[in-house]
Amino acid sequence: MSGVLLFGIGNCGRSDDGLGWAFLDRIQQQAEFPEQVEYRYQLQVEDAAMVSRADRVIFVDSYQGALPGGFQWAPCKPSRDFEFTSHVLAPAAVMYLCQDLYGKIPPAELLLIQGDCWDLDTNMSAAAHQRLENALESFSFHL
Amino acid sequence: MNTTTQKITIDPVTRVEGHGRVTVQLDEAGKVEQARFHIVEFRGFERFIQGHPYWEAPLLVQRLCGICPVSHHLAAAKAIDQIYGVDPEDLHPTATKIRRLLHYAQVFQSHALHFFYLASPDLLFGVDAPVEKRSVGAVAIEHGELARKGIMMRQFGQELIKALAGKKIHGITAIPGGVHKNFFPEERDYFLQENATPSVDTMIEWSKEVVGFIKDYHDQHFRWLDSFASYPSGHLGLVGRDGALEFYDGRMRAIDTHGEPTLHDVHNDQYLKYFGEGVEKWSYMKFPFLRHLGRDEGWNRVGPLARLNVCDYISTPLANEELQEFKAYTNGRPNNHTMHSHWARLIEVLHCAELIKELLNDRNILDTVERPPVNRRPEGIGIIEAPRGTLIHHYKVDEKGSITKCNLIVSTTHNNEPMNRAVRWVAQNVLDQQREITDGMLNQVEVAIRAYDPCLSCATHSMGQMPLMLTVLNADGEVVAEHVKASA
Numbered sequence: 001m002s003g004v005l006l007f008g009i010g011n012c013g014r015s016d017d018g019l020g021w022a023f024l025d026r027i028q029q030q031a032e033f034p035e036q037v038e039y040r041y042q043l044q045v046e047d048a049a050m051v052s053r054a055d056r057v058i059f060v061d062s063y064q065g066a067l068p069g070g071f072q073w074a075p076c077k078p079s080r081d082f083e084f085t086s087h088v089l090a091p092a093a094v095m096y097l098c099q100d101l102y103g104k105i106p107p108a109e110l111l112l113i114q115g116d117c118w119d120l121d122t123n124m125s126a127a128a129h130q131r132l133e134n135a136l137e138s139f140s141f142h143l
Numbered sequence: 144m145n146t147t148t149q150k151i152t153i154d155p156v157t158r159v160e161g162h163g164r165v166t167v168q169l170d171e172a173g174k175v176e177q178a179r180f181h182i183v184e185f186r187g188f189e190r191f192i193q194g195h196p197y198w199e200a201p202l203l204v205q206r207l208c209g210i211c212p213v214s215h216h217l218a219a220a221k222a223i224d225q226i227y228g229v230d231p232e233d234l235h236p237t238a239t240k241i242r243r244l245l246h247y248a249q250v251f252q253s254h255a256l257h258f259f260y261l262a263s264p265d266l267l268f269g270v271d272a273p274v275e276k277r278s279v280g281a282v283a284i285e286h287g288e289l290a291r292k293g294i295m296m297r298q299f300g301q302e303l304i305k306a307l308a309g310k311k312i313h314g315i316t317a318i319p320g321g322v323h324k325n326f327f328p329e330e331r332d333y334f335l336q337e338n339a340t341p342s343v344d345t346m347i348e349w350s351k352e353v354v355g356f357i358k359d360y361h362d363q364h365f366r367w368l369d370s371f372a373s374y375p376s377g378h379l380g381l382v383g384r385d386g387a388l389e390f391y392d393g394r395m396r397a398i399d400t401h402g403e404p405t406l407h408d409v410h411n412d413q414y415l416k417y418f419g420e421g422v423e424k425w426s427y428m429k430f431p432f433l434r435h436l437g438r439d440e441g442w443n444r445v446g447p448l449a450r451l452n453v454c455d456y457i458s459t460p461l462a463n464e465e466l467q468e469f470k471a472y473t474n475g476r477p478n479n480h481t482m483h484s485h486w487a488r489l490i491e492v493l494h495c496a497e498l499i500k501e502l503l504n505d506r507n508i509l510d511t512v513e514r515p516p517v518n519r520r521p522e523g524i525g526i527i528e529a530p531r532g533t534l535i536h537h538y539k540v541d542e543k544g545s546i547t548k549c550n551l552i553v554s555t556t557h558n559n560e561p562m563n564r565a566v567r568w569v570a571q572n573v574l575d576q577q578r579e580i581t582d583g584m585l586n587q588v589e590v591a592i593r594a595y596d597p598c599l600s601c602a603t604h605s606m607g608q609m610p611l612m613l614t615v616l617n618a619d620g621e622v623v624a625e626h627v628k629a630s631a
Contacts (some may be wrong), residue, residue, distance in 0.1 A: 041312070045260060045279055045280075045283065045290070045293075045294055046294045046297055046298050046301070048283075048294070049294055049295070049298065053339065080280070080284070089280070093280060096280075097280065100283060100284055100287065101283055101290060101291055101294075
């Protein structure tokens, strides 16, 4: 899995918002895991530089809403969709900046895992745990 | 807005760190009667740290913020050192140097973040630019070279923090009386050479360029920059024993709007004697002031502009040269031009780059740090200059070492009154008696606030989503316009 860059987005102190980080924790326990994993509370502009050096990128984030089967893989295409806020960026906006600033755009995917609970808690809900397992199982097939 | 309909649509206004609210009160003729900058987040960090062992403080309090955690980590560490039994001058020299290196990296990256990500859209596209241009994304698209350098400068600071603290955010460097780990040759060499992250020499060159950029910008826009949201004020910051600009450990100096000293290089231990904190029912953020001058006269600006006003010189040559030019612009008198904060901030970026190079080349930076034996005391006070200004941490512990009291006066808290003055200036000079209030006019409220680079989550120690809200009230106190933008 050389050249695969895996971003986990979220906050493990906010219950199911920690799904992205939990995914990274678990994937690193596997025999063959992506050589570069990055934990993020939120994506920022400088992540575009890191993406520009990768062969392939996967963003893993929790999702507030219903997903068929509890998780979803989707292509992450560049989009000039900037939040008018401090500095948080969506994965698609990071891909857009990567293309614009560095003239590169590696293949990228977004893995969303459904969450239910967003309270201050370091534990995830039971349902989120099960969805995490299912998403992990899909990962090896997906690659 | 057409005032006859008493209806305003205000577009999002953000790019500050935290959750704030601006209210503008109009009278019956549409004239601005009052303008306030409210902080409506709940403050709780000082309370819930009570009962924790003292050595946990530098680890816990840095979670106040994701932008300047290093500042809280080091201010707490300096206080906890004293509880451990070590004064700053007795800390192992290499421990002091490693902490300073960490701090300079933090100031460097935080200032780069603010200028390139938050402030530059206002300067490059104008304060009345359309909403879609008011983001770093637009800067990246239309000013790619500037954006690429900004990204790499922030990355340099972040990578240096990671090398010293293990993580870019919420890492560990300082422990009571020392540092968690040594700095290793391969870690040091990475920043002296060109890699995926450019070298410190490149950082110095780019810092010079961006100072040049802001000076050129000033030449072209001096009328606006010299007048916008400007007002007389006092200034507060740390200085070294010889009056040099100081970020990590110094004495508190304050001057009034004419340059007369109001605080004469006071030691950390004396802060309670000199500082009071006022409260208002409309804000959770307090209003610090110098007790001997009173609430009305004793408030001060803090941050880059204040620091350059109170210091006599800068210890590094390139930044000092820029400081002299900066001071010459106001003929050596205090600079009260709020928008010159950006100019001052970039001079500090250059200073930090020079300081980082000095420390990377310091022959003792790789030495092994030894901790002195513990000699417990009941109390500790740590004061540093965070990117946004003077940061005060004060802890008391019981005989078991559990924290019994914690007082934090955060940089942005000092700037509470100044930011309110800035908002009032915009209300009176831009919004007053306007038949139609445009989005560009309202953005100027934020431009004034942004000059202070406020960290509102630090100042109130909040959790959760952090929108900035702007509300306009009519003479009857009814809301005639409101806009909220939730940030992630």
